[in-house]
Amino acid sequence: MQQADSFNLMRTPFDHHLPASVRFFEPRPEVHLSLSASIEASCGVKYRFNWNLTGLVRKEFKYAEAAARKRCYMSQPSSNILKLELPTPYPVGNINAYFIDGAEPTLIDTGVYSSRSLNALREHLQAHGRRLEDIRRILITHDHFDHAGAALHLSEICRATLYLHDKSTALARTPPEAQQQLFNFLLRCGVPHNILEQAFALFNAGSRFAGLEAKPCAIEWLKGGETILCDNLVLTVMTTPGHSPDHLCYLDVGAGVLFCGDLLLPHITPNPLLYLDPKNDYRRSHSLLDYLDSLEKLQGRSLAIAYPGHGSAINDISGLISRYLNFIEQRKRKFLKNVVAGLNTPYKLALAVFGELDLANQYLAVSETVAYLDLLERREKISVDWDGDIIRCTEIII
């Protein structure tokens, strides 16, 4: 059996992973501002930083300065955007929430529902002279626990309006029938029953990070295309499914500023996760194909900076997308080679490509294998019997 890419996966089933082979480049060193500073760019745009922001405003100011020099598109491109790193219990590490200060203080993503994360959020805002209760709007990029876990709780205690995709499942526990459908599908992928039982128990234990008992103050359901005004940012809601069906990005077209959640990450690839749609006879989403379509929506756009859900800000967005596409092509070939070699179920293929994995990682590996079978079916000569008792794939020989 082929040894895996060395996986360094998250331990929760519903999140993305960190294959070591996808570390495109080292995270950039971060600038910590330790003194008050006022910088006037050549175009006359003024940046003012306070020492209290140490650890909050990172290297982004440098990008903003460069972008402002290029074209003076905003009075203060990023000085009212604070990156708030919040701890998660997952191997991916911290999640980035973003606070946009102004008349309607806005938070993009919330972190998990845990006292550690909520305390960190409170302290970050206090350092900026704001209170948690000042938040008026909460924009969610997608409903994974690390991004939306505290959304209901914060909406309730801040009296803040919650903005989320109308496909989001952040408001309720996964119903038993939905879990059963997923369980049955994975059984048909060839995953052993005992492994599935343990993986699902692990996932259910993780729902404590979602604070589902809280009552949100108000909800705005988004479909994509809406505009949200945040002082000097005019955010357009973009639907970008793939990593999750409800994934949204918030884009200021004029400034080229993108809040991209887990669509783009600077040093890891987002996982195309398996979802069965309870509103549509539990039909399966085609996560990798959706993800590629979402990337295509960004290509050719003039983007100055992307603020991701994890890691440092991204300024070479088209370069990162090219590296993603190249990576996906390489991985697709690896799957094809194994199909041609005669491995015929998603589970066998997952083990061949990713190697022996622990519980949650086996789930992620099978989820990703199903996504690549969709891609192979579309682009290569393979056929997949999705309706059989066991899902099997074969090379089409002409």
Ligand SMILES: [Zn+2]
């Ligand atoms: Zn995610």
Ligand SMILES: [Zn+2]
């Ligand atoms: Zn994430």
